[in-house]
Amino acid sequence: MHIDEFLARLERAKPAPGGWLARCPAHGDRRPSLSIAFRNGKILLKCHAGCTSQEIVRAMRLTMKDLFFEPSANAPRFADAAPPRAASQTPATPAAPPSLRPAEHAPAIAPPPAPERRHFWQTAQEALTQYGALPKACEDAEAIEFLRSNHGIEPEHIPHDWKVLRSEGYNGIVYLALDIGSAPICFFYGSFERGGNGKRKKRFLFHDRRNPCVQYYDAESATLVICHGAEKTAAARAAGHNAFGLLTGEGSAIPPPWLDYFLKKLVPEKIILANDNDETGRRANLETAQALEDAGFDASRLFIVRWDESDAKGRDLNDVLKECGLKGLQEFLDKAPPYESPRPRALSLGGFITAARPPLRFHIEGILPVQGKLTFSATSKFGKSMWAIQTGMALAAGDCKWLGFQFGKPARVLYLQAEIADSLLEARLKAVLQTLPQAINRERALANLFIQETAKARPNLATPEGRQMTEALIARIKPEALILDPLAAVCPGLEENSAESMGAALYYFSELSSRHTCAIILIHHHGKGGISRGSSVYEAWSESDLQAARIEDDPDVCRVDMRLRCVFNEGPRYWVMPAPERLWFADLPDYEPEKKLGGRPSKLNEEQVRAVLGIAGRPMSWTELHRGLKNISGCVDSTASDAINRAKDRGIIKKDGNFYALSITPKTPPY
Structure with a gap:
């Protein structure tokens, strides 16, 4: 030149x-x-x-x-x-x-x-002549020892087209690459010795630049393994699979003729992408999968090997073969998980119900599936943040039953709130922990619930900068459930009554859940009429929508109406509201609200039971207490009976033999 x-x-x-x-x-x-x-x-x-x-x-x-x-x-x-x-x-x-x-x-x-110029073969004919005269690597003692000790390849698995070159300045293996028609197009050299950087000396002895340097080994297998590099390709072939690789490494794309060959002639039942455990290898796996999908290969038949977090950077198939043997390599390839295509697909009914996908699991049985969405709304000052905190603790503790819901395995939970100052939230958390229900494991709750401090920055999911900051935090914590409390505060300026604005925000939350593989619990306000702001899109967004409101005639109890997608709705639930002596919501499975028969609504509640006993100043029999309640309220028999039973369940009164008296210290209801 x-x-x-x-x-x-x-x-x-x-x-x-x-x-x-x-x-x-x-x-x-x-x-x-x-x-x-x-x-x-x-x-x-x-x-x-x-x-x-x-x-x-x-x-x-x-x-x-x-x-x-x-x-x-x-x-x-x-x-x-x-x-x-x-x-x-x-x-x-x-x-x-x-x-x-x-x-x-x-x-x-x-x-x-x-090197001297004569060691570079100038023509294809010269290359074939010189290559044909070289000894086979599978019959050379030095080559056998090198491949066994460095790459785990035994003599019987050394390809017969690998030769050994020993001449002035050369001492290593010559690898042959073929074109799609099996004609030799490339002779590539790799030394036995490694340089100061730990790498072998490699160079082309001859290369037809019109074609890529491909190694392909056929086998009686329905599986094709793609892994770039000569020794890795040989390892995949030793595992009993068709093996394909480029001598030029993971940075090169698979040539279109070979993609066409895989789709129309070889037609493997599945393809395993098995490049190295590093950024280049991961990128090569994804780019190859996308290229195969673009060419028309069924993405459900693509698999990508999974390297453990403990595996060293740069670990490859030869390391697995060397450390775990041939059986270990075969098991490693067989366990490769399916490639998850980012593209939508349409399947037949039969294909859809048999497609490989993770089994359905729940964080809260029937209410919140893994990577699902749950919305909880109530009026202002209802105690929504208290419910969110307690739900976060129950999720973090796991394996418990609370509020009538069965919680699954312990989960990492990230709680993002933008209303309460850190010092006030700290005091509230300590108070809640002091009355922690026995069913909720304290150690797991303390370890698995994460809370963002608001002193330096409050969550703001309405701006690109705020979203970037929050997603960086999510990426570090890696939560399985994310609690956003409340929607209006974490998305300041959101037009909640605009279906378009609310729809865009909820779409972002869905994408957030998908990107970070976490469930989302969204806390929201609703008006006194029980209508959530932006309800036209809000209520249809989640798998479960819970709307809570205090019972007018019984303000210590709330009614929870549920719209459920995962199970049949068994009707409303009733919970005891938090009180100073016990801060946790509690389930009331046997609670029956008073049936109104017309006329003036009854105002009878548990405090009136306390008042009747207080005025009497002594224990009263059922009949006396029942009559006293009817006299002061004008209620029917069943209403008076329900009030007595509720007061007893809440620990306001106690039964001693055949008489009822005031409790000195109200007891905490069972959880």
């Missing part, structure tokens, strides 16, 4: 003492660090960051032979920077153009060591 053509391929090439300077194409170079000189018909390269000549020319999509100047009649003329030659020597090349002429009297740059 001529020096001007070579320099034209480089960035920021400019004259320098002894030659030229340019940005090195083999590494991320901000400032020019590549020195170029022209001596005796050769282009000499020196990267001051340590890149070898082979790495530089490979990055330029050239070969080492391109560094040798071969003059022709039509070639431009350039001068050699070396001193004039004697007449008996090879004629000197003419002077270089002034713009690229090296500075005069500059010190010469010593050329880096490079």
Whole structure:
């Protein structure tokens, strides 16, 4: 190659003492660090960051032979920077153009060591001839030991087309790559020894640039494993599968002819993508899966190996083979989970009900599925935040029954609220923990419930900046359930009565749940009439919508109406409201509200039972207490009986033999 053509391929090439300077194409170079000189018909390269000549020319999509100047009649003329030659020597090349002429009297740059030119095969015929004369790696003691100790590949699994090259400066394996028609197109060399950076010396001996460097091994298997790199491909073949890989590594895309071959000729039942445990490998797996899906391969038949968090960065199939043996590698590949395509798909009824997907699980049985949505609304100052905190503790503790709901396994919960100051919230949390129901495990609740402080920043999911900050927090905590309390505060300025505005906010919450694989509990206000703000879209959004309101004639009890998607609705539930002596909501499974028969509504409640006994100043029999309540309220028999039973259940009164008396200390109802 001529020096001007070579320099034209480089960035920021400019004259320098002894030659030229340019940005090195083999590494991320901000400032020019590549020195170029022209001596005796050769282009000499020196990267001051340590890149070898082979790495530089490979990055330029050239070969080492391109560094040798071969003059022709039509070639431009350039001068050699070396001193004039004697007449008996090879004629000197003419002077270089002034713009690229090296500075005069500059010190010469010593050329880096490079293999002799005769070790690069110049034509396909020469490559085939030279390659055919090489010994097989599976019959070479040094190659067998190298592949066994470094890659876990036993002699019987070494491909027969791997050869051993030993010549001046070469001692390693030659890998053969074929085109789609099984014709050899590439001979790639990798040394036995590793350099100071721990990597083997690799180079192309011959490469038909019109075709990619592919290795493919056929097997009697319905599975195809794609993993780039010669030794990894051989490992997948040893596991008994069809194996495909590119010698050029994970950064290269699979050629379209091979995609077409997989879809129309090989047609595997499933494809396993098994690249390395690093960012490049993960990206290659996803890009390959998307390319296969684009080409028409069924995404449900794609699988991607799962590396554990404890696995070392860069771990690959050869590491698994070396440490776990052939059976361990087979099990590792067989356990690869399905690829989750980001694209929507339509399945037949039979396909839909048999498709591989995670089983249905609940955080709250029948109410909140994993990655589901739950909405809870009530009037202002009802105690919605108290309910949210207590629900968060029950979710975090797990394996408990509270408010008539069965909670599943302990879950990591993140509570985001934007109304209460940190100091007030701290006091409330401590008070709630002091009366923690026995069914809720304290240690798990303390460990699994996370609360964002509001001193530095309150959650704001109405702005891009606020969403970014909140999602960064979610990514760190990795909650399984996210509680947003309340909607109006975490989305300030939201037009709650606008279906369009509310719909956009709820859509974002759905995307948030999907991106971070967590359930969402949304706390919301509703008016005194029981109508939630933005109810036209709000009530239909979640799997379960709970709306709570105090009972007018019995303000210590609330009625909870439920709209459920996962189970049949068994009707409203009734809960005891928190009180100073006990801060937890409690279930009232046997509560029956008074049936109004017309006329003036009854005002009878438990406090009137206390008042009747207080006025009497002594214990009263059932008949006396019953008659007294009817006299002061004008209620019917059943209403008076219900009031006595509720007062006894709440610990306001107690029964001693056949008489009823005031309790000195109200007892906490059972949970």
